[in-house]
Amino acid sequence: MELISEKGYRSSMDGEVVPFLQKDRYSGRFCPDGDEGLYYERYGGRPADGVVVIVHGFSESAEKYVEMIYYFRQAGYRVYLFDLRGHGRSARAVEDLSMVHIGRYEQYLSDLEYFMERIVRKENQGLSVFLYAHSMGGGIGAAFLEKHPETFSRAVLSSPMIRPHTGQVPFGAARLIAWVQVRAGKGKQYVAGHHGFRADETFEDSAATSQARYDYYYRKKCGERLFQTSGASYGWLSQAARMSCDMLKKANCRRIHTRILLFQAGEDGFVDGKAQERFVRQTESAALVRIAGAKHEIYMGTDEIMAAYVGQVLDFFREKD
Numbered sequence: 001m002e003l004i005s006e007k008g009y010r011s012s013m014d015g016e017v018v019p020f021l022q023k024d025r026y027s028g029r030f031c032p033d034g035d036e037g038l039y040y041e042r043y044g045g046r047p048a049d050g051v052v053v054i055v056h057g058f059s060e061s062a063e064k065y066v067e068m069i070y071y072f073r074q075a076g077y078r079v080y081l082f083d084l085r086g087h088g089r090s091a092r093a094v095e096d097l098s099m100v101h102i103g104r105y106e107q108y109l110s111d112l113e114y115f116m117e118r119i120v121r122k123e124n125q126g127l128s129v130f131l132y133a134h135s136m137g138g139g140i141g142a143a144f145l146e147k148h149p150e151t152f153s154r155a156v157l158s159s160p161m162i163r164p165h166t167g168q169v170p171f172g173a174a175r176l177i178a179w180v181q182v183r184a185g186k187g188k189q190y191v192a193g194h195h196g197f198r199a200d201e202t203f204e205d206s207a208a209t210s211q212a213r214y215d216y217y218y219r220k221k222c223g224e225r226l227f228q229t230s231g232a233s234y235g236w237l238s239q240a241a242r243m244s245c246d247m248l249k250k251a252n253c254r255r256i257h258t259r260i261l262l263f264q265a266g267e268d269g270f271v272d273g274k275a276q277e278r279f280v281r282q283t284e285s286a287a288l289v290r291i292a293g294a295k296h297e298i299y300m301g302t303d304e305i306m307a308a309y310v311g312q313v314l315d316f317f318r319e320k321d
Contacts, residue, residue: 001074006303009212017070032114039089040082049076050128057135059229061088064217068299075314080120087229094188097225098196101233105243108140130317131155143243146252156313157262159296163244163275175241178234187235194231208300253282260286261316265294
């Protein structure tokens with residue numbers, strides 16, 4: 001498969017990739033709680049070699065995965081993805097569109113379960129279904145696999161947030177601070193150091209290693225308020241810490257028998273690499289691949305990184321059991 005090159009990236013995406021995907025794209029909403037619902041997209045019609053379900057990361061949206069959707073479609077897969085609760089075009093629990101907030105992390109899992117049962121499985125009976133999940137989505141995916149080990153044939157967890165990186169504050173202390181703030185009625189306030197969207201983000205401070213790929217999505221983000229989720233609430237941090245602790249319990253890891261390929265970015269400053277390694281050690285069906293030189297968003301890497309990464313993802317999905 002020929003990958004999209006950084007050279008002339010924008011023109012290739014707008015002139016080739018987007019028109020190709022628009023031919024068989026469907027968008028809609030599903031409503032697990034009877035509220036305004038969650039936005040989702042489907043690409044491709046039957047027949048297909050299988051189905052790939054994408055779960056995006058913290059402060060992202062489905063719109064950020066256009067290039068990866070293209071590769072999965074080129075490989076013959078039908079693709080589904082949705083904007084997580086509190087992100088993109090989906091329902092929000094706070095008025096501030098820049099804030100990521102959740103009351104209980106289990107809501108992410110029940111949303112994914114509803115999506116899989118009411119839409120993906122219903123529309124694709126008899127087809128193998130694969131999971132591709134990044135960062136926070138990878139954490140959600142791992143926690144989901146512990147509770148629903150029969151749902152996916154295989155899973156790629158890309159820079160998964162098995163445990164968030166909490167900077168200079170130790171994880172335990174950050175968890176306690178978040179819990180205290182929630183108990184004090186400040187759960188819907190920004191975590192210290194987090195803030196609303198500012199149109200002065202730079203590539204150098206980003207999680208990408210490709211300027212072209214970074215610029216392409218950042219331009220969209222600046223032009224659409226719904227894509228400008230940016231900072232975490234104390235409520236979100238408290239729940240992310242809870243999810244991490246639950247996910248890393250040995251008994252929970254041992255419930256997983258779905259084959260997992262966990263991609264670890266060599267230069268990741270956003271999630272805890274040691275927690276990823278611990279998860280793999282405790283999960284018999286998981287293997288770890290480290291991508292040297294990659295930052296957190298491996299799928300926003302240089303052409304060299306992307307060639308190695310995309311190839312391994314597709315090879316893993318194609319393997320016969």
